[in-house]
Amino acid sequence: MPATRIMVEPGVELVVVGDELLTGRSGDTSSEILGRRLAAAGLPVARRTVIGDSAVMIAETLEQAVxxxxxxxxxxxxxSTPADRTVTAVAELLGRKTVLHPPTLRRIEKxxxxxxxxxxxxxxxQARVVPGARLFPNPVGFAPACLVERQGTVIVLLPGIPAELDVLFTVVEPFLRARFVKVPASRVQVRTTGESESVLAGRVERALRRHSSVATTYYPSTTGVDIVLSAPSALELEDALGLVRKAVDSRVYEVGERDIAEVVGELLATRRLTLATAESCTAGLVAARITDVPGSSGYFRGGVIAYSNSAKTALIEVGKPALDRHGAVSRAVAQQMASGVAGRFGADVGLSVTGIAGPGGATPDKPVGLVFTAAAVRGRLTCERLMLGGKRRAIREQAVAAVLDLCRRALESDR
Incomplete structure (x- = not known):
């Protein structure tokens, strides 16, 4: 099991800049990405501060952080807007004035x-930088990452666009590891879906009651819970991981960094199987998750959004008797959707989702959050009834994760 290293002294801090974050017009995706990447690098974040686009506020916050x-x-x-003032604020904090960086300027002009x-x-x-800074070119954008020092503290400037930040962190990471990461440690991430944090934590803590040196951290989201285990040695971590996997059982879909769509994709590709999807309440979200994975064209045949009953009968051969007797949100219809879409596309595996995402459409017998998922793997059908919580978006996101995990388990049991 690979060992990581951790920072000796506490003190990794994020200062996130943007009026849109304070007004709620945008979510702080960049902090999520950076926090995860830093933890994996052995540099866990101790503090995060979100501030507006004010040069004075940036300088004051940085002075405190340093x-x-x-x-x-x-x-x-x-x-490249008047509201983007970070470089100027940092330069003024250091008693300098920004300068143009010719290579970046040439890229912009080209x-x-x-x-x-x-x-x-x-x-x-975007070509303006702090004089004397160490620069890391941006492979997917214009503004470079910029690294400066003040009073022994390293300050790293990164763009707020998530895709650019993620790529630039990879460029900067080797320098950070060499400079800050000192103490050997072992760490692993266990990714789960389909169970609540409280239930998982109870099982994990009971399993590790005799392993006091193993630290556990839980990262819940709408679609699952990531459990990070840290131990002083790789041997202790291996023992702890075995106990956790046994305690959590089939809820674990990955030990590592892959998401559920990547895991399913690898299973399909390895076994040379093809996949098709039939979606009602998720309206294409399952297909989107699958095709987010590079190389998915090798196994994904296509998908159908069968939102109405007429679309279900016309496009994927759901029988009218099943719809009349059981309704669109039912086990029978989910199974016919999975089998029908597999047949329509000539795929080895068919997945389906049908449910009530709300806020309307519910009945006393079929409340908001009722979802049926089904998988047809080479003709063998598996179906699950779920009661999902939250509002419309959360229900749909959970349904996507649930049907992908059903697919994973069905593929793993198909020998």
């Missing part, structure tokens, strides 16, 4: 010229 942390990330405010457009004055702003 006084208590060894490594500070400033996320956001590197764009990009606009290739599109047949003039370069706006504000676009050049």
């Amino acid at each position: 006084g208590r942390s060894r490594l500070v990330f400033v996320v956001g405010g590197l764009g 990009s606009f010229r290739q599109g047949g457009r003039r370069v706006p004055a504000l676009a050049r702003q």
